[in-house]
Amino acid sequence: MEGLILRLADLDEGALGAVRIIAFFDGFVEHRASLEAVLSATAQFAGCEVGLAGGSVPPLAVRAGGGVPSAGDPPDGVARAPVGDDRWVWLARPGQPLAQDRMLLDRLAHAVRALSPRPRLDHPGTGDPALLELVLGAGADDAGRARALRLLGIEPTCPVTVYAVRSPDPAAGAEFLAGLHPWVRAVRIGDVRAVVGREAPADEPTIPTGVQVGRSAPVPASAAQRAWRGARTALRFTGSGLPAGLTTLAGGSALVTEESLGVWRAIAEQVPGERLAASPDVAALRRLGAEPQGPQTLAMLVAVGATASLRQAAAVLYVHHSTLIARLTKAERVLGFSIDTPAGRTRLTAALIIRALCADLDDLPT
Template identity: 35%
Template sequence: MEALAVRLSQLDAQVEGAIRVVMFYDTLMRRRVDLPALARASAGLAECVAGVRLHGTGRSIRCAPDGGAAPAPPAPAPESTAVPIVLDEEEIGTVWLERPGTPLPLDDVLLDRLAIAAAAVVERYGPARTTMADPALVELAVSCDSDEAARARALRLLGFAPDPPVRVVAVRSELPLDRIGALLCPARPVKAAPVAGVGVILATTVDRAAFPDGVRAGIGAAESPELSWQQARTALRFSTARRPVVAYADLGALALLAEVPSDAVRGNADVAAIARLADAPEDLRTLEAYCATGSLRRAADQLHLHHSSVARRLELIGKALGFELTEPTGLLRAGLALTSWRLLDG
């Protein structure tokens, strides 16, 4: 390698420098250095502050050229050049230089090699720190067809210890699964993958308040991953725009509605009436608000309407459904029919 570097250096001084940078990082990787050592060596090579940041842990390392920790600047230091750290096709962090003035010609080469070395370090130490996982491995962990030995091995390969139990979340969203998973469980192991058209997130803890807007999710309650996955998918079916995140544990007896055959649901007169009502979006929203609050005035507050306007709407909706909505039995029938109708689309 050194002989090749000498020969190429006769052709182009910049090529020689690039190859020496590559050799520098090859040596570091052979020595199996950690992230702080990588940052220190990079700062010394670049002769300016070098940084490494991992998104999943929020860990950030800044080193000065003398090998010590770089003092915190009075304001966020400008990153003269930055490159993402990529592992398993997922961006897991960033490396950068804080060089005053114009970047040098070899800065890009240095950062490319630093990013590659940082990804290798992350992969080497501890379970893979990326959020996205092999869908086949995740499916093995949650499938009811897997035996316990295969499930335990899959969870171990995904980075989960035998205890505590793994929580399972079923997700539908346009947002990337890795971003959602990192928000739900930022400081502990979390894995995500699409399975059978539904996003699966496995985590040791789930912060229900951390789900971003635009996400529909169901959270399983069981300790066994295969049962928790079934529960999570059931809970997902109950999610709505008003209630986008549903925990199976909160459903109680309502979960039984998910077990009713679809043909039986479609054949029910109340559900059929709700289906016809769906052609009038304003009426449907009014009924949803009333069923969710159980109060004409609270429904009016949610809809930003006068309570008398909501009362007139509910009277007409009740006539269309064939029963009185303001009676307790009518409210119960409407709520069950509305929920059952939603479950048809799952």
């Protein structure tokens, strides 16, 4: 394949140059090269930036000289040629175009069309949801996952972000998806909707009321299974399941990102739920929550863990300082440790977070 790569500047403007361009792209079609390889080699061949845009797949661009394609929209004023399915290839050459640019674009479009996956022919009876489950599941090997991605119209190196979305109201969930990205792939797994979209937007998306979202870090599409695991973990820290006011996790936001979890991600993913639930501190919180004034007691403990002093906690709860101390003394007898110390606050905060995780351990599919 490397022997086919020629600099466009070395080509004749006549028949010999046209033959070489045709041979260049026919070699990719014959060897069933990936779209990434075609775009990368074309950028090196042409000596300028090229790309693929439009349709329901993310736009790809390769800088002059080749390299790994990355997500990127075409510059203004580029030369283009249609591929079909509302897609088109483009070429951005600085200065004056060369005589062979039009033929190069046409043959690139032909190669992309010939090498694009055709799900209905290659995988009859299998729709997008089944393919996406294959991509996100742990049962597929790398080759199978890459094939499923291409059948979905996603190149394995394309940057994606994976979301785990829970919504009791389907309309609210659909509203979130509609405003998420120009393109998404989604499938319901259990009570959670798995969503694969383009790179996360610079501005935080609007979360409709009642919708909870865990978001992965951006990854290549080939790593979507790992990102799905990170998004599910982040989802466990969202909403009312996490005590509001804990500054360590932004107060149980409706949107929690994988990157924001820090060490809590390792704890949530690697420590078995049974061991977390068996912690004496978590068991003590469950006993306190089961008492007649349990919700008020837990709210008090959250406020103590999230503020710098007992007086601040009392102000947040709108109770007198002495009333808070009396309630706290009673709670400390059940917990078995003093809360009004730096070590005690850290221990309390950890116990509250783990209690929230334990309450959600059985809700997500594995």
